[in-house]
Amino acid sequence: MDRTSVHEELERVRADFRRLVESADDDVLRRASNGTRWNNRQLLFHMLLGYLIVRALLGLVRVFGRLPRGASRTYARLLNAGTRPFDEVNFLGSYAAGRTVSPARMVTMFDHVIDKLHRRLDAETDADLARGMHYPTRWDPFFKDYMTLADVYHFPTQHYDFHRKQLTLD
Numbered sequence: 648m649d650r651t652s653v654h655e656e657l658e659r660v661r662a663d664f665r666r667l668v669e670s671a672d673d674d675v676l677r678r679a680s681n682g683t684r685w686n687n688r689q690l691l692f693h694m695l696l697g698y699l700i701v702r703a704l705l706g707l708v709r710v711f712g713r714l715p716r717g718a719s720r721t722y723a724r725l726l727n728a729g730t731r732p733f734d735e736v737n738f739l740g741s742y743a744a745g746r747t748v749s750p751a752r753m754v755t756m757f758d759h760v761i762d763k764l765h766r767r768l769d770a771e772t773d774a775d776l777a778r779g780m781h782y783p784t785r786w787d788p789f790f791k792d793y794m795t796l797a798d799v800y801h802f803p804t805q806h807y808d809f810h811r812k813q814l815t816l817d
Contacts (some may be wrong), residue, residue, distance in 0.1 A: 648797035649777050650768055656804045661761045663811070667691065668750045671816050678748065681813045684738060689745025690810055695753055696741060697806035698760045701799060704801045705767065712778030719780035723792075726783035733786055768800055776800075 668691060676688035683690055711719035726733070748756070779795035789805040791798065 648800075649772075653768060653800050654765060656801070657761050657764060660804055660807050661757060664691070664694070664757050664807075665754050668754050669815065671750070672770075672777055675816055678815050681815050683810075683813055685741060685745060687814055687816055688750065690743050690814060691750070692745035692748055692753060693737075693741035694807050694810050695757050695760075696744075697803040697810075698757065701803045702760070702763065702767075704799050704802070705796065708773070708778060708780050708794070708799055709775070711780035716781065719782075723781040725781045727785045730783070730785040768773070771796065774778065 671687065676691075677686050680687055680690040683693075685693060687776065711722065776797040777795055779793055779798070781792055782790040782794050784790050784792055787802075789802055789809070794802070
C-alpha cells in the first residue's frame with residue numbers, strides 16, 4: 648500500500664469538502680441532488696458519514712482479520728440479508744443529520760475525522776494493512792467481497808468521489 652497516496656487523497660477531499668460547503672448558500676444546499684432522495688446538504692452529510700463509518704470498519708477488520716475467514720464470510724452474509732433495513736437507516740440517518748448538523752459543523756467534523764485517519768494510518772503496520780475480512784457487497788458498490796485494511800482506508804474516498812458527482816451545487 649502506498650500510504651502517501653492515501654494521505655494525499657484524504658487531503659484532497661478535505662480541501663474539496665471545505666470548499667463545497669463554504670461556497671454554498673442555504674438555497675443551494677436545499678437544492679435536490681442528482682440521483683438521490685437527498686438534498687445537497689443531506690448528501691454532503693452522507694459523504695462525511697462515509698469517513699465517520701470507516702473508523703468502525705477499521706475496528707471490524709482488526710477483529711475479523713484475526714479470526715478464520717469463515718467468521719467474516721458468515722458475518723457478511725448476515726449483513727447482506729439485512730440490506731433493506733440498512734438502506735432505510737442509511738437514508739434516514741443522512742436525511743435527519745443533514746437537516747440538523749450545520750454546514751460549519753460538518754466541516755469541523757470532516758477535519759477531525761481526516762486528522763484521526765491520518766494518525767491511524769501512520770500507526771498501522773504492514774501486517775495490519777494486509778489483514779482483511781469479507782464485506783456485505785450489497786451494502787455499497789465499493790465494498791468488495793474481501794477487503795484488506797488498506798482497501799478500507801481507500802473506501803471512503805471512492806464513496807466520496809462517487810457522490811461528489813451527484814451534488815448540484817454549481
